[in-house]
Amino acid sequence: MKHVLATLVCLATVGLCHAVIETYEFTSPELEARYHSLSQELRCPKCQNQNIADSNAPIARDLRVVLYEQLEAGATDDEILDFMVARYGEFVRYRPGVDQNTALLWGAPAILLILGAIGLAWHFRQRSAQPVTQLTATEQAELDRLLRDSPS
Amino acid sequence: MRAKRFLPLAAFGLLAGLLYKGLSIDPTELPAARLGQPFPAFSQTELKSGAAISEQALSPRPALVNVWATWCYSCRVEHPYLLALAERGIPIYGLNYKDDSAKAVQWLEQLGDPYRLNIVDTQGTVGLDLGVYGAPETYVIGEDGRIAHRHVGVLDEAVFRRDFARWFPTQGASEGAVVTQGGNG
Numbered sequence: 001m002k003h004v005l006a007t008l009v010c011l012a013t014v015g016l017c018h019a020v021i022e023t024y025e026f027t028s029p030e031l032e033a034r035y036h037s038l039s040q041e042l043r044c045p046k047c048q049n050q051n052i053a054d055s056n057a058p059i060a061r062d063l064r065v066v067l068y069e070q071l072e073a074g075a076t077d078d079e080i081l082d083f084m085v086a087r088y089g090e091f092v093r094y095r096p097g098v099d100q101n102t103a104l105l106w107g108a109p110a111i112l113l114i115l116g117a118i119g120l121a122w123h124f125r126q127r128s129a130q131p132v133t134q135l136t137a138t139e140q141a142e143l144d145r146l147l148r149d150s151p152s
Numbered sequence: 153m154r155a156k157r158f159l160p161l162a163a164f165g166l167l168a169g170l171l172y173k174g175l176s177i178d179p180t181e182l183p184a185a186r187l188g189q190p191f192p193a194f195s196q197t198e199l200k201s202g203a204a205i206s207e208q209a210l211s212p213r214p215a216l217v218n219v220w221a222t223w224c225y226s227c228r229v230e231h232p233y234l235l236a237l238a239e240r241g242i243p244i245y246g247l248n249y250k251d252d253s254a255k256a257v258q259w260l261e262q263l264g265d266p267y268r269l270n271i272v273d274t275q276g277t278v279g280l281d282l283g284v285y286g287a288p289e290t291y292v293i294g295e296d297g298r299i300a301h302r303h304v305g306v307l308d309e310a311v312f313r314r315d316f317a318r319w320f321p322t323q324g325a326s327e328g329a330v331v332t333q334g335g336n337g
Contacts, residue, residue: 091183102219
């Protein structure tokens with residue numbers, strides 16, 4: 001049992017570290033941390049749906065080199081992202097800025113929440129607005145008879 | 153109350169319409185970020201002459217800038233069509249992208265040279281400034297030196313007529329259409 005568990009843990013963690021293996025010498029651990037977060041956030045233009053940290057495409061390698069060099073040269077995160085966006089468009093960011101094209105994307109959670117709230121409110125109003133029907137005298141008599149006669 | 157009954161149908165129709173539109177969108181086609189901007193400044197060497205050139209050398213205009221390399225299979229497919237375009241008098245400048253210069257010269261000697269000049273971009277820096285993410289890519293530089301259009305993938309007669317011909321009204325007519333085929337890669 002122990003072995004099975006160990007194997008499962010191993011298998012489960014394999015997927016966590018499939019990023020491309022490259023060595024960059026960073027002058028500070030802070031730069032290295034920023035390198036990792038930015039390379040996760042930048043999208044590879046060639047093999048879409050991969051970030052540049054995971055991609056093996058030549059263009060992703062080039063962008064990683066640029067990222068490394070700019071970090072070492074003291075560029076801020078915004079400067080680096082602007083540099084990339086100027087060349088490859090908003091597409092290159094996994095968290096694109098809010099503009100005309102992405103407004104719907106960013107607004108979608110709020111819009112859906114509001115729509116849901118409206119739907120829910122409408123549903124409850126419908127239910128409470130339903131008239132409570134009064135039984136006629138014959139219906140009441142029938143009900144009483146059924147209740148009386150039913151075996152309990 | 154009756155309208156409510158058609159709500160699911162309306163929702164389905166909306167979704168179906170969106171999905172249908174989605175089918176005709178090519179997700180690999182990225183909008184070029186550099187459209188409308190001047191061709192990025194560079195100082196590189198020219199492939200055959202070895203002379204130092206800058207963006208000033210890309211004249212006359214309007215012209216095509218073709219991103220190519222000997223490792224790029226689709227560029228070989230595209231090459232005969234570029235020769236035909238050059239024959240029609242359209243200025244084509246090459247960006248020899250992340251390539252071995254000796255191999256590139258050899259390629260031009262063997263297959264013919266449609267380029268007025270070639271920017272040597274061994275490191276891919278000019279390509280990076282331009283937003284190139286593969287080869288072949290073909291750009292139109294307008295008369296004012298600004299990037300007017302980008303095409304990713306093989307350039308052929310159909311694409312040229314559809315997207316490029318408007319910048320080259322006098323050279324647009326071709327005697328015989330050159331048939332090329334192949335994909336981006």
